[in-house]
Amino acid sequence: MSSELMIEKLLVHDLRFPTSLSHDGSDAMHTDPDYSCAYVELHTNQDVKGCSLAFTLGQGTEVVVSGIKALEGLVVGRKTRDIFEDFANFWKSMTSHSQLRWIGPEKGVIHLATAAIVNALWDLWAKLEGKPLWRLLVEIPPEVLISTIDFTYISDVLSKDEALAMLKVGDNDQKEVRVQELLKSGYPAYTTQAGWLGYSAEKRKDLCLKFLKKGFKGFKIKVGQDLEDDKARCQQVRDVIGYDNDLMVDANQKWDVPEAIAWMKELAVFKPLWIEEPTSPDDIIGHSKIAQELKAYGIGVATGEMCANRVMFKQFLQSGGMDFCQIDACRIGGVNELLSIYLMANKFRVKVCPHAGGIGLCEMVQHLQMWDYVSVSRTMDGRSIEYVDQQHEHFKHPVVMQNACYLPPQVSHLSILFRYWSMRGTQKKITTPVKNQKMNIF
Amino acid sequence: MSSELMIEKLLVHDLRFPTSLSHDGSDAMHTDPDYSCAYVELHTNQDVKGCSLAFTLGQGTEVVVSGIKALEGLVVGRKTRDIFEDFANFWKSMTSHSQLRWIGPEKGVIHLATAAIVNALWDLWAKLEGKPLWRLLVEIPPEVLISTIDFTYISDVLSKDEALAMLKVGDNDQKEVRVQELLKSGYPAYTTQAGWLGYSAEKRKDLCLKFLKKGFKGFKIKVGQDLEDDKARCQQVRDVIGYDNDLMVDANQKWDVPEAIAWMKELAVFKPLWIEEPTSPDDIIGHSKIAQELKAYGIGVATGEMCANRVMFKQFLQSGGMDFCQIDACRIGGVNELLSIYLMANKFRVKVCPHAGGIGLCEMVQHLQMWDYVSVSRTMDGRSIEYVDQQHEHFKHPVVMQNACYLPPQVSHLSILFRYWSMRGTQKKITTPVKNQKMNIF
Numbered sequence: 001m002s003s004e005l006m007i008e009k010l011l012v013h014d015l016r017f018p019t020s021l022s023h024d025g026s027d028a029m030h031t032d033p034d035y036s037c038a039y040v041e042l043h044t045n046q047d048v049k050g051c052s053l054a055f056t057l058g059q060g061t062e063v064v065v066s067g068i069k070a071l072e073g074l075v076v077g078r079k080t081r082d083i084f085e086d087f088a089n090f091w092k093s094m095t096s097h098s099q100l101r102w103i104g105p106e107k108g109v110i111h112l113a114t115a116a117i118v119n120a121l122w123d124l125w126a127k128l129e130g131k132p133l134w135r136l137l138v139e140i141p142p143e144v145l146i147s148t149i150d151f152t153y154i155s156d157v158l159s160k161d162e163a164l165a166m167l168k169v170g171d172n173d174q175k176e177v178r179v180q181e182l183l184k185s186g187y188p189a190y191t192t193q194a195g196w197l198g199y200s201a202e203k204r205k206d207l208c209l210k211f212l213k214k215g216f217k218g219f220k221i222k223v224g225q226d227l228e229d230d231k232a233r234c235q236q237v238r239d240v241i242g243y244d245n246d247l248m249v250d251a252n253q254k255w256d257v258p259e260a261i262a263w264m265k266e267l268a269v270f271k272p273l274w275i276e277e278p279t280s281p282d283d284i285i286g287h288s289k290i291a292q293e294l295k296a297y298g299i300g301v302a303t304g305e306m307c308a309n310r311v312m313f314k315q316f317l318q319s320g321g322m323d324f325c326q327i328d329a330c331r332i333g334g335v336n337e338l339l340s341i342y343l344m345a346n347k348f349r350v351k352v353c354p355h356a357g358g359i360g361l362c363e364m365v366q367h368l369q370m371w372d373y374v375s376v377s378r379t380m381d382g383r384s385i386e387y388v389d390q391q392h393e394h395f396k397h398p399v400v401m402q403n404a405c406y407l408p409p410q411v412s413h414l415s416i417l418f419r420y421w422s423m424r425g426t427q428k429k430i431t432t433p434v435k436n437q438k439m440n441i442f
Numbered sequence: 443m444s445s446e447l448m449i450e451k452l453l454v455h456d457l458r459f460p461t462s463l464s465h466d467g468s469d470a471m472h473t474d475p476d477y478s479c480a481y482v483e484l485h486t487n488q489d490v491k492g493c494s495l496a497f498t499l500g501q502g503t504e505v506v507v508s509g510i511k512a513l514e515g516l517v518v519g520r521k522t523r524d525i526f527e528d529f530a531n532f533w534k535s536m537t538s539h540s541q542l543r544w545i546g547p548e549k550g551v552i553h554l555a556t557a558a559i560v561n562a563l564w565d566l567w568a569k570l571e572g573k574p575l576w577r578l579l580v581e582i583p584p585e586v587l588i589s590t591i592d593f594t595y596i597s598d599v600l601s602k603d604e605a606l607a608m609l610k611v612g613d614n615d616q617k618e619v620r621v622q623e624l625l626k627s628g629y630p631a632y633t634t635q636a637g638w639l640g641y642s643a644e645k646r647k648d649l650c651l652k653f654l655k656k657g658f659k660g661f662k663i664k665v666g667q668d669l670e671d672d673k674a675r676c677q678q679v680r681d682v683i684g685y686d687n688d689l690m691v692d693a694n695q696k697w698d699v700p701e702a703i704a705w706m707k708e709l710a711v712f713k714p715l716w717i718e719e720p721t722s723p724d725d726i727i728g729h730s731k732i733a734q735e736l737k738a739y740g741i742g743v744a745t746g747e748m749c750a751n752r753v754m755f756k757q758f759l760q761s762g763g764m765d766f767c768q769i770d771a772c773r774i775g776g777v778n779e780l781l782s783i784y785l786m787a788n789k790f791r792v793k794v795c796p797h798a799g800g801i802g803l804c805e806m807v808q809h810l811q812m813w814d815y816v817s818v819s820r821t822m823d824g825r826s827i828e829y830v831d832q833q834h835e836h837f838k839h840p841v842v843m844q845n846a847c848y849l850p851p852q853v854s855h856l857s858i859l860f861r862y863w864s865m866r867g868t869q870k871k872i873t874t875p876v877k878n879q880k881m882n883i884f
Contacts, residue, residue, distance in 0.1 A: 031540050054546060058541040059512060063551060066508035070501060098473050099500040105695075105723070107750060108550025109505060153722040156699040156731075253547070257598040280595040281547070282753040284726060285760055289598075308750075311724040318727055 005080045005128075009043040010117070012068045014061045015053075015418075017359065017391065023198025023359070025057075028224035028254040031198075031369040033435065034058030035391060037359045038065045039418065040116045042075065042124060050124025051416050054330050055358040060109075062430055068123070070100060075117055084125055085150035086367065091118060091336045107308035111333055118334025123414035124383030132409040133335075137371035138179065142167035149340045153311045157318060163343045170375040178374045186405030187370055188380060189387035190218025190246065192357060196236065197222040201236060208240040215404035218246040220276070224254030226265060234270035243271065247304070250276035257286040261293045270292075274302040274324050281306035287321030302326055305355035313341045317348040325395055326386075328355045329364035342372050352377070357388035362399045363415035366406045394418055447522045447570070450483040452559070454510045456503045456859075457495075459801065459833065465640025466832055467499075467799070469694040470666035476500030477833060479801045480507045481860065482558040484517065484566060489549060490565025491856050496558040496772050497800040502551075509555030514544060517559055526567055528588035533560060533778045537592070549750035553775055560776025561806065566723035574851040575777075578814035580621065582866075584609035591782045595753045605785045606842040612817040620816045628847030629812055631829035632660025632688065632821060634799060636679065639664040643678060650682040657846035660688040660826055662718070666696030676712035685713065690744070692718035703735045706846060710736075715745040716766050723748035729763030744768055747797035751775065757785045759790040768828075770797045771806035784814050794819070799830035804841045805857035808848045836860055 019025050020032040037053040038061055044050075054064050074094050075083075083090045094114050104110040113198035126133045137145065146164045152341070184298065195208035208219060219241050223230040230249075234384050237247060249272045255263060260278035267275075279286050281303060291301040300323030307313055309332050316322035325345045327338055345352050354369055356362040362385070369385050385406055396417040400407040409415050461467050478500050484492040496506050516536050517525075525532045530672060535549050538557050546552040568575045578588065588606045636649035650661060661683050665672040672691075690713045692768040697705060702720035709717075717736065721728050723745060733743040742765030749755055751774050758764035766785045770779055787794050796811055798804040804827070811827050819825070827848055834840035838859040842849040851857050 029538065029540070029543065033541060033544075056541075056612070057544040059539070060542045060545040060552070063505065063508045063512050063545055067551065070505050096471065098471070099498075100502045101471065102475075102499040102748075103502040103505055103551050103554060105748065107724070108552060109509065109545050110550060111503070112545060124796060126865045153698055153728075156728065172700060256595055280753045282549070282751065283595060283757065285757045286598065286753075288593075289551045306544075306547065309724065311728075315725065315727045 004045070005048075006045050007042050007078050007080065008045045009078050010072045010076050011041040011043065011063050012116075013039040014065050015359070016037055016058060016061060016263040019391075020058070023196055026196045026198035027207065027222040027252040028197060030057060030436055035359050036061045037198070038068055038113070040068060040120045042117070042120045044080070044124070048118035048124065048127050052116050052119035052128070052330070052364070052414060053124055053360050053416055055361055056112075064112050064116075067109045067438070068116055070110070071113055071117055074297050075121070078335070080121075080124065080128070083121060087336060091148070091333065092150045092152065094118070095333055103197075106311070106333065108154050111309060112331060114333040115330040115427050118336060119330060119414060119416075122335045123416060124193045126413045130412045132412055133367035134374075134408060135333075137339075137367070138175070142171050145339070148336050149341070150336065154314050154340060154344065158344050160345055163340070166343055166346060167375060170378060173378065175195070175374055178378065179253075182370055182373060182408050184401055186407040187366065187373065187403065188246065188384040188405050189216065190220060190353075190384045191216050191387050191389070192220045192250075193390070194219055195221030195250070195389050197225060203378040204233065204236065205240055208237055211404075212241060214401075216245075217404065218248065218273075220248040220250055220386070222252065223249045223267065224251035224263070227263060230267060231270075234272070238270055242426075246273045247271065248273050248276060248327045251278050253277045253280055253306070255279050257283070257289055260290050264290075264294055264299060265297065268297040268299060269427040271308055272299055274300040276302040276307070276326070282308070282312070282318050284315045284321050287316060288319040291321055291323060300324055302353065304328065306331065310337050310340050310344070310358045317344050317350055323349060325350050325352045325355055326355045327352060327365070327368070329361055329368065337369070338368055342368065342376055346376050353383055354385050356386040357390070360395065360416050361390050362387060362392070362406070363397070365394055366399060366407065366412060370406075371406055443880050445712070447490075448487055449484050449518050449520050449522065452510070452514045452518050453483040453485065454507050454558075455480055455481040455483075456507050457801070458500055458503060461833075462500070465638055468638045468640035468662040469692065470639060471694040472499055477801050478503045480510055480558055480671055482510060482562045484559070484562045486522070488565070488854040490561035490566065490569050492564075492569070494558050494561035494565055494772070494806070494856060495802050495858055496554040497803055498554075505551050506554050508704060509551045510558055510609065512552070513555055513559055517563070522563075522566065522570070525563060530592045530776060533590070534592045534594065536560070537775055543664070547755070548775065553751060554773060557772040557774060560778060561772060561856060561858075564777045565858060567595055568855045572854045574854055575809040575856045576812040576816075579777075579809070580617070580816045582586075584613050587781065590778050591848065592778065593716040594783070596756050596782060596786065598864075599756050599785050600782070600789055604643060604789070605782070606649075608785055608788060609817060612820055615820065617816055618822065624812055624815060624850050628824040628844055628849040629808065629815065630847050631658065631843065632690065633658050633824045633829050633831070634662045634664060634692075635830050635832070636661055637663030637692070639667060641839075645677065647682055648679065650679055653846075654683060654687075656843075658687075658756040659846065660690065662690040662692055664694065665691045666693035666705070669705060671686075672709060673817045676714070680712055688715045689713065690715050690718060693720050695719045695722055695748070697721050699725070699731055702732050706732075706736055706741060707739065710739040714741055716742040718744040718768070719748070724750070725756070726754070726757045726761050726763050730761040731764060733763055737834065746770065750774065752779050752782050752786070756786055759786050759792055764792060767794045768797045769794060769807070769810070771775060771803055772812065777810070780810055784810065784818055788818050793825050795825055796827050799832070801833050802837065802858050803835070804829060804848070805837055805839070808841060809851065809856060812848075812850055
């Protein structure tokens with residue numbers, strides 16, 4: 001009986017991929033990432049399980065695994081009906097646990113751990129409903145969807161009633177037309193593929209040409225290590241993509257506030273659409289200052305992939321420190337909290353352009369962005385999802401691209417299912433050539 | 443030879459104390475804390491070791507232990523001379539590690555872990571110099587002390603030169619007079635002892651009387667669970683301590699912004715000096731709003747014990763959201779980062795009144811506050827250190843109180859040495875009556 005479905009067991013796996021070997025993912029602050037994740041499986045007492053992950057950069061994955069295990073007792077043994085029927089309070093029970101909140105609260109390791117578990121629950125819910133997550137989100141009645149969101153600490157900016165009214169507008173306004181549009185054309189993407197700092201000029205040029213040919217109109221490159229080198233790379237990319245396409249630059253938190261402003265004025269001639277993560281992801285006032293100073297140059301400020309939680313997003317949105325809101329699918333506390341951020345961004349008329357790449361981030365975040373188009377913002381104008389053509393091979397249902405657009409997933413879940421898991425309970429280990437870096441599957 | 447001293451081994455212990463049995467430490471958000479810590483020992487190749495801890499509330503300590511182990515490779519094998527002679531860069535190597543920073547950066551578990559290790563290094567340095575930490579800080583030349591601080595992300599508000607000038611003023615202005623004053627009279631404390639939410643009215647009254655008799659002039663109680671109950675308890679405490687002593691109230695992040703303002707207006711009649719942690723510790727703009735609204739009532743806003751890092755403190759100070767700055771000795775990245783916060787607070791003329799209690803927090807933070815008095819703010823006016831008369835019995839050198847003041851520690855370290863460690867390498871385990879909560883020593 002589905003009413004008696006319950007979470008019986010939580011398994012968590014530490015998976016590491018030796019991406020630093022080819023400099024994939026290298027930027028000014030993360031020079032040698034080994035893309036990794038803590039992969040969660042929520043097994044039930046029936047033949048269905050929920051899966052998700054928290055993305056990491058190699059070392060430290062084991063700490064996130066430890067965080068997930070610390071939360072295990074809050075989800076194992078629970079009936080799924082009790083969770084989904086009172087999801088906001090369940091979410092709050094995880095993020096406000098009397099003892100565990102001290103090691104957060106709602107930030108860093110314990111929030112990454114929360115995200116992995118919470119998203120696995122949404123994956124399970126989608127499977128139970130037989131829908132891909134984006135369609136589940138689109139088709140849940142607004143009253144039910146709103147009941148999954150914890151408004152604690154954001155009610156001064158977005159009340160539950162206001163959020164519900166927003167969702168009802170989307171629900172009543174030709175929703176099906178947008179669903180059909182999405183199914184036909186997909187959701188636009190931009191690419192970071194050509195922009196990793198560790199790539200050669202030749203590789204960069206080849207990649208720009210490759211993605212131009214695929215129809216991409218947005219290209220992001222990393223900056224911040226050396227100004228002259230940044231100028232040369234901006235010039236090179238502009239030479240290839242021209243000025244009808246978008247160039248975005250990403251400093252990955254390299255600068256202090258005055259340095260960010262000065263450096264970007266130097267790069268303004270290349271007309272970047274945005275500067276991403278110019279300084280500390282915690283510096284709301286700093287981002288706001290940078291945004292003010294760069295407005296005259298037509299450069300927006302983008303941030304969010306390391307923004308800790310909805311309270312931080314609230315303030316970035318309030319203060320004008322975020323012209324482009326770059327949510328990450330698994331840094332903050334999972335889908336429930338992400339919904340609140342989309343709704344706040346909509347209120348402040350800030351465009352959400354999600355962070356993706358890594359391991360499974362493209363697969364996950366597309367669902368949320370598609371829901372936003374159908375049910376909240378009702379436009380794709382000026383919005384796009386980051387795309388990297390790497391690490392999709394691990395998944396049974398990788399993203400499907402067409403004309404530089406993400407096509408809506410058709411399978412009924414969150415798209416996070418590693419293809420390696422053919423046998424439940426078996427254990428494998430693959431050691432890669434990278435010292436101390438193992439691709440573990442167990 | 444001391445020049446060849448190096449860190450040979452890092453040991454970390456998960457210690458838990460069953461404080462929830464007697465409701466010690468209970469507040470509106472943390473109803474049943476079991477005071478705990480991750481205790482770090484840095485063993486060297488000589489007969490000296492550095493010790494410190496990260497305070498926790500029970501569950502989750504194991505996650506912090508995992509975080510500490512993740513950082514182990516950055517400190518073990520290092521010569522102490524190399525660390526101390528370039529301490530700011532060493533600190534940055536821990537907080538900006540290319541892979542590990544993803545699970546922070548500089549917040550939550552990984553920053554608690556950083557604090558434990560960094561403070562153990564300061565403990566070691568104090569031992570090598572044969573001085574208690576406060577005296578080491580006071581006697582290090584300003585140029586050397588400044589070299590321990592990483593100014594990344596705060597240079598827009600406090601430059602290295604400005605900070606150095608500040609330290610030189612303190613160094614040249616009758617420093618020895620203040621040292622003597624400190625040695626004679628100590629540093630004022632206020633108490634939270636009577637204020638835990640789980641205590642009976644009788645116990646609360648007895649404790650107020652006990653601490654009045656001891657000379658205390660500041661009393662803090664927890665609020666936020668029930669308004670009528672809060673009024674009754676404020677009234678009771680005022681009846682006992684009168685209006686010549688200070689009453690502070692602490693909501694431990696219970697409220698949203700509008701609720702905080704409304705609730706505190708109801709309690710204004712009891713003339714609290716401050717409302718502590720009225721809302722999310724991440725809500726800079728919210729705190730600023732609350733501070734503005736309560737100014738007319740003479741109520742200040744205090745926060746900081748869960749403030750994630752110097753970037754967050756910077757903004758709280760910039761925005762007027764923090765009338766009292768409540769640093770915690772081991773939440774942010776240890777002494778190095780704390781120094782920068784004291785200097786920023788001094789610049790903004792905000793009083794630092796440290797958070798203490800827990801396990802070892804009184805023992806540690808007194809050193810910093812005493813340094814501030816001698817070398818930075820040069821006044822104790824309106825400042826005091828939180829004090830709780832509990833959990834000191836675990837330490838070989840507990841705090842020494844006299845007339846409601848902390849007396850300067852005389853022994854040469856950070857005061858964090860558990861009395862249980864008599865034999866290196868032995869393993870003991872003490873199981874307490876609390877289910878699943880063990881007092882582990884190993």
